[in-house]
Amino acid sequence: MAHRPRSEMIAETRAKLLAAARHAFGTKGYAEASMDDFTAEAGLTRGALYHHFGDKKGLLRAVIAEIDAEMNVRLREVSGRADTPWQAFSDECIAYLEMALEPEIRRIVLRDGPSVLGDPSTWGSQSECIALMADSLRRLAEDGVIVPVDPETTARLLNGAMLHAAQWIANASDPEAAARHSVKAFGALLSGLLQVRGSR
Numbered sequence: 001m002a003h004r005p006r007s008e009m010i011a012e013t014r015a016k017l018l019a020a021a022r023h024a025f026g027t028k029g030y031a032e033a034s035m036d037d038f039t040a041e042a043g044l045t046r047g048a049l050y051h052h053f054g055d056k057k058g059l060l061r062a063v064i065a066e067i068d069a070e071m072n073v074r075l076r077e078v079s080g081r082a083d084t085p086w087q088a089f090s091d092e093c094i095a096y097l098e099m100a101l102e103p104e105i106r107r108i109v110l111r112d113g114p115s116v117l118g119d120p121s122t123w124g125s126q127s128e129c130i131a132l133m134a135d136s137l138r139r140l141a142e143d144g145v146i147v148p149v150d151p152e153t154t155a156r157l158l159n160g161a162m163l164h165a166a167q168w169i170a171n172a173s174d175p176e177a178a179a180r181h182s183v184k185a186f187g188a189l190l191s192g193l194l195q196v197r198g199s200r
Contacts, residue, residue, distance in 0.1 A: 013048055014052050017038055017039075017048065017049055017053065017059065018059075018066060020037070020038045020039075021033070021038045021059045021060070021062075021063050022104075024037040025060065025063055025107070025108045025112065026103070026104045026107060026108055029107060030060055030112035030115075030116055031112075033056075035049060035056060038059065057116060057117070060108075060112065060113070060116055060117065061117060063108060064109055064113050064117070065125070067104065067105065067108060068109065068125050071096070071099060071105070074095070075092045075096060076092075078092055078095040079091060085136070085139065085140060085143070085145065086140060086145050086146070086194070088136075089136050089140065089190075090187070093162060093186060093190065094183055094186065094187065096166065097165055097166055097169065097179060097182050097183055098179060098183065099166075100166040100167075100169035100170050100175070101169060101175055101176065105170075106169075106175070110167050110169075110171070111170055111171065114167065120163055120167075121159075121163060126159065130152070130159050131155075133154075133155035133158060134151040134152045134154070134155035135151070137149070137151040137154050137155055137193075138151040144195060145194065145195060146194055146195060147193060147194070147195055149193065158189075158190075161186065165182040165185075165186065166182075168182065169182055
């Protein structure tokens with residue numbers, strides 16, 4: 001029987017550990033999930049975990065990166081269904097807020113992530129998000145859709161508002177109500193950028 005390529009085995013080991021950790025973090029939470037949970041479910045040793053992720057915190061960082069990548073794909077699908085660039089931009093922002101209601105995102109990304117990894121605004125994924133938002137805002141301003149504002153500054157302000165609102169939703173006693181209020185308020189905030197206020 002032919003030997004499998006080493007790169008394939010490494011990728012499989014990493015994927016097994018990620019899946020096991022994601023399940024444990026999502027059902028038990030970071031604090032309650034143990035290294036043994038990950039290795040037992042994946043059928044691997046602690047050595048494999050340390051080799052690929054360093055420690056439990058490194059594993060959480062990798063799980064969040066995986067979920068974040070999936071969120072980005074979903075957000076692109078949302079914006080791809082829009083009829084105009086402005087609708088695409090605003091729909092994507094609102095969809096991000098609504099994702100804060102999803103159990104896995106709430107627990108892993110918006111609750112445990114900040115408590116273990118620190119302020120989400122300092123995570124690498126946020127820099128990429130801000131850059132993409134700034135690029136969209138630049139094009140919207142050039143096309144006369146929104147008022148002339150500095151794209152990066154506006155992207156940072158909007159990103160900060162979205163991130164804070166998402167964390168509020170995730171930690172609220174009534175997440176559904178928090179999401180409704182956040183979506184309505186954020187829509188009003190976005191409409192203030194339009195050249196003709198209230199138009200889409």
